[in-house]
Amino acid sequence: MTAGRNWDRSRDQARLARQGSEPAAGMLFPPSAPPKIRPSKASLRAEAEAAFAAARTVLKRLACSCGHSATIRLTPAQAERGRFRCKCGRPIP
Ligand SMILES: [Zn+2]
Numbered sequence: 001m002t003a004g005r006n007w008d009r010s011r012d013q014a015r016l017a018r019q020g021s022e023p024a025a026g027m028l029f030p031p032s033a034p035p036k037i038r039p040s041k042a043s044l045r046a047e048a049e050a051a052f053a054a055a056r057t058v059l060k061r062l063a064c065s066c067g068h069s070a071t072i073r074l075t076p077a078q079a080e081r082g083r084f085r086c087k088c089g090r091p092i093p
Contacts, residue, residue, distance in 0.1 A: 062092050
């Protein structure tokens with residue numbers, strides 16, 4: 001009847017080789033990744049505020065006459081009004 005190659009069949013075979021199988025009935029496209037959920041503005045704001053607060057922390061080195069010493073992380077307000085006590089009980093100036 002027809003001479004030469006059956007291009008439809010040849011194309012189908014090439015597609016099957018490339019994609020693995022024919023899509024199931026009613027499935028037009030292969031399943032894709034789930035949609036990315038956009039973070040809310042409130043959560044982005046909270047994140048930015050936390051990063052800002054973290055950047056504003058102050059490191060304070062405390063040393064007691066007993067020999068204990070520590071580096072603590074404080075907010076500027078805490079660092080200003082902070083009164084610290086060693087675990088031995090003595091106040092640290
Ligand atoms: Zn001490």
